[in-house]
Amino acid sequence: MNIGLIAGGGCFPLLFARAAKAAGHRVYAVAYTGQADPAIQEAVDAAAWLNVGQVEHLLGFFSRHQVTDTVIMGWVRKTVMFSDFQPDATALAFIAGLTETHDDLLLRSFAGLLEENGLRVRASTFLLPHILAGEGCWTKTKPTAGQWSDISLGWRIAKEIGRLDVGQCVVVQKGSVLAVEAIEGTDAAIARGGRLGGGDAVVVKVCKPNQDLRFDIPAVGMETVKTMQSTGAKVLAVEAGRSVVFDKPEMVSFADANNMCVMALTDKDARLS
Structure with missing residues (x-):
């Protein structure tokens, strides 16, 4: 399976990447700049370092690597939305369609966007039930x-x-x-x-x-x-x-x-x- 890992900060993305590789999967990470652990680069098959608003690059990266399943994990500092947020056209259209920007709605809507583009969104713990x-x-x-x-x-x-x-x-x-x-x-x-x-x-x-x-x-x-x-x-x-x-x-x-x-x-x- 080709898994797309959308990685924020903390150790969770790194643990997942290592578990997925050990299980025989190929892992392609979109790592958020300034948030994700730099060690993720060596733990996956390929990584793209993007800003939070670069949705088109994210979709393109996963498409090139024939990713079928994705996981979203790790923290993203919410203050980035007020200081260093540079959305592309797809991100702007996505934001315009939101009725509010609370975490839960934002993540559910983002997962919906991924699924509309043929990417299944899996539970972050599906390879790590022991944690x-x-x-x-x-x-x-x-x-x-x-x-x-x-x-x-x-x-x-x-x-x-x-x-x-x-x-x-x-x-x-x-x-x-x-x-x-x-x-x-x-x-x-x-x-x-x-x-x-x-x-x-x-x-x-x-x-x-x-x-x-x-x-x-x-x-x-x-x-x-x-x-x-x-x-x-x-x-x-x-x-x-x-x-x-x-x-x-x-x-x-x-x-x-x-x-x-x-x-x-x-x-x-x-x-x-």
């Missing part, structure tokens, strides 16, 4: 009764901001919402909320209620717990089966060494605890 978050508490440290209360509150708030397509993460402490993720991203929201809390903050990151699991699935990893540790946040709760986890053994070891709790929950776990 989905397994239910349970992964660390030696468990939540206190007060932290469980904050998890439950944070879960409800995070689901609501997800429904509104604002973000996926909130930071809570002692019944108060300290930070809500928006355009700045998860780590920045954790840092902001953790500083306001001054210790014992709870971080909740969930899938949006109507999330298209082909892309923009919540992700956590070492950077998440390092950011938490630097600002005094103590608990991380993510959604089981609907989030991806990078470097889990190292992440759990770091959390254990710093008396932090990391866990994956379902709606029932979080709301009834």
